[in-house]
Amino acid sequence: MDPVYHRLPVVDAGGMELHLPLVDIGPGPPRLTVVAGIHGDEPSPLVLVDRLITVLRTRELRAGIRVVAAANIPALLQRARWSSWDDEDMNRIGDGGGGPALTRRLAAAVVRACEGCELAINLHNFVMRTPLLAIQPPVADIEHRARHERYLAALDPHVVWVFGDSADDVRSFQGSLDAAIERTGVHVLAVEMSDLPELDEPLLARALAGLLRLAAACGCLDDQERSPRRNRVDVHRRLVRAPGAGIFEPLAALGGKVQPGDIIGELIPLERPGQRVAIAAPDSGWLIQRLGRRFVRPGDMIFTVGHPVG
Ligand SMILES: [Zn+2]
Incomplete structure (x- = not known):
């Protein structure tokens, strides 16, 4: 059509x-x-x-x-x-x-x-x-x-x-x-x-x-194949922001479980290359979002930890 x-x-x-x-x-x-x-x-x-x-x-x-x-x-x-x-x-x-x-x-x-x-x-x-x-x-x-x-x-x-x-x-x-x-x-x-x-x-x-x-x-199409009902996780989200300006280097895999202190990535500070700053998970949960290798400014979103609901 x-x-x-x-x-x-x-x-x-x-x-x-x-x-x-x-x-x-x-x-x-x-x-x-x-x-x-x-x-x-x-x-x-x-x-x-x-x-x-x-x-x-x-x-x-x-x-x-x-x-x-x-x-x-x-x-x-x-x-x-x-x-x-x-x-x-x-x-x-x-x-x-x-x-x-x-x-x-x-x-x-x-x-x-x-x-x-x-x-x-x-x-x-x-x-x-x-x-x-x-x-x-x-x-x-x-x-x-x-x-x-x-x-x-x-x-x-x-x-x-x-x-x-x-x-x-x-x-x-x-x-x-x-x-x-x-x-x-x-x-x-x-x-x-x-x-x-x-x-x-x-x-x-x-x-x-x-x-x-x-x-x-919504009745626009004939019934589709049923959803495979893959494991879905319902979460509240805790957002972590970049502490400074520089390059964010991701280390932890997306979708994995994290514990407090686990290193999620490192910041290569603009003012101190050669002195990377480790950025750790603040608490335990699932790493549901994470920046790739990107230039960040202070306060940019770098990752979120999801806390399962219910
Ligand atoms: Zn939007």
Whole structure:
């Protein structure tokens, strides 16, 4: 089935017209929307949606699927998390609140693009090497949690990052694009993966199979093969940041168990090459994300330890 490429008009600013490009595939109004490019420095999801559309072309669809491949064009063109045109983080302004800034108008357009669907999948990537990771937001409603669990089972991620549920965590989630989409009655599943240099074929294959099962769960495709129910780990996440500027050299393998004091990597300090600084795990758990060999600034994210929940 051939996709239809079209555009949602967003704004005409001084003759520069901004549109939200959409890809619709399958009969009838979309029941599933897949959103990529919310953050302009996260290009990996584009590889995944390209593969999804390529596979869907060969399938008989029962209902429509929509892809928003470039939610935040100004930020993507600047290769930055958010656009310097207005310095607004698209994932932190809800539906834009009716504001005139371009990122706010684009956020409103993304919410509109998802309206009427059963599920929106918001795709992101970390700079840290990250397995297929889905987010469990701090939503207490039992029906919401049961529905979320069904979608998680269909996706079959390696890791579920369970957000904290303190008042601050809940407030932070309420201000997100995900929460704004959910207020229109569309369930949201946020999914994270690795950055382009570490986006390998096994990760892409697992993510693509998960998206196809989610499409089936929304009634867009006939039932897919059942999820292999690989061992998934649900965790709270503890983030460790770079203590200084320099090159981070990874040592510990991703996905392994760590104990307090285990060396995860070393920092080659800019001011003292030849005197590496060992960076250790602060506590025990699973090493769920870890930077590759990269230049870091003080405070950049270098790894996370996952503490199993429940
Ligand atoms: Zn992101």
